[in-house]
Amino acid sequence: MTTPAPLLDRLRDRGWRVTPQRRAVAEVLTGEHVHVTADEVLERARTVIPEISLATVYNTLGELVAMGEVLEVRASRGPVRYDPNVHTAHHHLVCTECGKLLDVTPTGVENVGLSGAEAHGFVIDDVDVTFRGRCPDCA
């Protein structure tokens, strides 16, 4: 139905052992769902593999994050959200009241970076820009 996840191919190439569970998690993330929690991934993966466990979901998500295929997004409260949209630069807008989370791509922030001296010797992997406020419903 959806596109046949090139994600899985990439993972196999990296030596990933492809199991039904991992495939299910990858498929959930390949869909259009933008910011899912581990529980939501579990719930959706269960429609394909009813016996998949939360531990496996966490394991898999953790590996995907480590491989740079998925981004962790933490709002002020509540569980971590996983964002499979790593290939389009974007930032986040989060409601401190209800936790609503939106993508934003403000103009003029794309080139946020650190000069050599400012990096304090760090190897920078990524920059996370989060706008906090209250959404129309909560304000």
Add this chain to the structure above:
Amino acid sequence: MTTPAPLLDRLRDRGWRVTPQRRAVAEVLTGEHVHVTADEVLERARTVIPEISLATVYNTLGELVAMGEVLEVRASRGPVRYDPNVHTAHHHLVCTECGKLLDVTPTGVENVGLSGAEAHGFVIDDVDVTFRGRCPDCA
């Protein structure tokens, strides 16, 4: 020894009931300690009020955050850090390996903002910019 916390005055003006515990927490945050955890605040506050409880520390920190006097900083793992430096615009640099946390004030990022349309009707309170990477020790 340090400056006599105008923070407390500000809080009293806002109708805060000033208790020894709250004073102790405020004093910890008035010091030069940049990014403290709730436990560290407890530990330091105990040197003044040995019987202060963790619950009170959390209560007080939560109120200070709600009042905008303290900022919450969440690294990838571990407990929330509290940053009393709200009056100088700055961003954070965090090591994804060991959790080390540094302040940075990169040039050219000060005016990060959202245009009306981009805000999606949100009332923006603040912007949080976090650079993630590995520190010299971990890289």
Add this chain to the structure above:
DNA sequence: TTGAATGCAAAGTGTTTGCACGTGC
């Protein structure tokens, strides 16, 4: 005096881990 703040401990939430069993390569 009196409502707000405190301390304690128990409950909660989200995530990680240990280990026996199962399975992709």
Add this chain to the structure above:
DNA sequence: GCACGTGCAAACACTTTGCATTCAA
């Protein structure tokens, strides 16, 4: 076949909560 992945449940780290007691104003 064997190392790696899985499911389960218990452990875990951090934070919040309920309630009787204390105390700042």
